[in-house]
Structure formats: structure tokens, C-alpha cells
Amino acid sequence: MFADKSELELIKQISLGDQVAFGHLYRRYRRALLHSITLIVKEPMAAEDALHDTYLKVWQKATSYDPQRGGVYNWLLNLARNTAIDTLRHRNRLDQLELTEANTAELFTQWPSVEDIGLRFYIDQRLTSRQRHLLELRYWQDQTLSDIAGQLTLPLGTVKTTLRQTLRMLRPLLAADYALSR
Incomplete structure (x- = not known):
């Protein structure tokens, strides 16, 4: 049923809460988005998490999709890219905090x-x-x-x-x- 539907029709259905349409959109773009995310975050598990977060944003923001600003695939790709970058930033902050903790502990012990x-x-x-x-x-x-x-x-x-x-x-x-x- 959804295999024939255009991307725009799927997004409209998703914005109405249609889980079947969401599943179809997920299956249609999962590999491409995962590949793009993996190129950015470099870790398969982190990429899977970022993909999950991306699709959560798709579900939450489907009503805000504007076809005048570009196609559905480009919108999905931008969401995925931004989510991957957020994942990297979060990971870098945690790494920096751990490094600071280690350095500070050294100060107090030596x-x-x-x-x-x-x-x-x-x-x-x-x-x-x-x-x-x-x-x-x-x-x-x-x-x-x-x-x-x-x-x-x-x-x-x-x-x-x-x-x-x-x-x-x-x-x-x-x-x-x-x-x-x-």
C-alpha cells in the first residue's frame, strides 16, 4: 500500500500519527541515513543511536516539514547530519570532562x-x-x-x-x- 506513495504523502501520513507510514519511511531510508551518520560519528553503535534519534525527530517534527524548502530525502539527511554532529559534540564534551577529571585528580595526589x-x-x-x-x-x-x-x-x-x-x-x-x- 505505501510502496507506491510519494515521500510527501508518507510525511503527511506520519504527521497524522500513522505508524505504518513511519515504518515504511524508516525502511526506505534507513541504510542511506545510517551510512551518512556512520561517516560522521565513525562508531557503529553511536551511529545506530544517532539513527534512532533521527527517526524520533522525524516522528516529532513531521508536521514542520516544508516541501518548499526541499525534498523529503534532503530533510531527512539534514536531520541525520545534525543529529550525528550533536552526538559528536556530546561525546567530545564527555571526553573533555573525563580528561579534566583525570588531570585534576593528578594535581591533588602528586x-x-x-x-x-x-x-x-x-x-x-x-x-x-x-x-x-x-x-x-x-x-x-x-x-x-x-x-x-x-x-x-x-x-x-x-x-x-x-x-x-x-x-x-x-x-x-x-x-x-x-x-x-x-
Whole structure:
């Protein structure tokens, strides 16, 4: 029944909630979109996830498709490309966060204790109680970010952002004190 339908007719049916039309559109373009996504993200599993997200956007945005702006295939390809790029950005942010976490943990394990280099005064005077508490939980009690977020009933993103900002403030002081103590 849907094999004869044009792309535009399929999109119209999908915008009305027709799951059969959606399945047909999926089967028609799955391989081409997966290939395009894989060229961008380079990992088959990430590409499959991005393809799933792309088709979720198709389902949600079918009513916003405008035939005046281009054909259905080009619209699908743009959705797929944008989703793949978002996947890469998200992955790069996670990689950067992990790298920052590793570097920061190194700072606290290889250098003298906070009390030995006189940083405690700065921490007590300049940091908020939340910043001090997060530093203590993360680096002196060695709790994971997820554990801290759960314990303090804060979003994980808030914990990460607050720690990152705090460490940016402390990093120059740690580097200066460490250089003087050598």
C-alpha cells in the first residue's frame, strides 16, 4: 500500500500519527541515513543511536516539514547530519570532562597537602560553602560525581559545573605554590 506513495504523502501520513507510514519511511531510508551518520560519528553503535534519534525527530517534527524548502530525502539527511554532529559534540564534551577529571585528580595526589602549601586559607575565605563541600567530598573523601549528586540531591550537571569552576579558580594558585615549594 505505501510502496507506491510519494515521500510527501508518507510525511503527511506520519504527521497524522500513522505508524505504518513511519515504518515504511524508516525502511526506505534507513541504510542511506545510517551510512551518512556512520561517516560522521565513525562508531557503529553511536551511529545506530544517532539513527534512532533521527527517526524520533522525524516522528516529532513531521508536521514542520516544508516541501518548499526541499525534498523529503534532503530533510531527512539534514536531520541525520545534525543529529550525528550533536552526538559528536556530546561525546567530545564527555571526553573533555573525563580528561579534566583525570588531570585534576593528578594535581591533588602528586602535590603536597592543602595545609602544607597554605591553600586552606584561600579555600576558607574565597570559596562558597557549596564549593568547599564539593571539593571535600570529591577530592578528600574520594566520592564519585554521581554519589555526590545523589547525596546532596543536586543535578549531576550542577555538581560537575561547580567543581570545574572551582578548580579553574584554584589551579593558578596550586601551580604557583607548587613551583615555589620546589
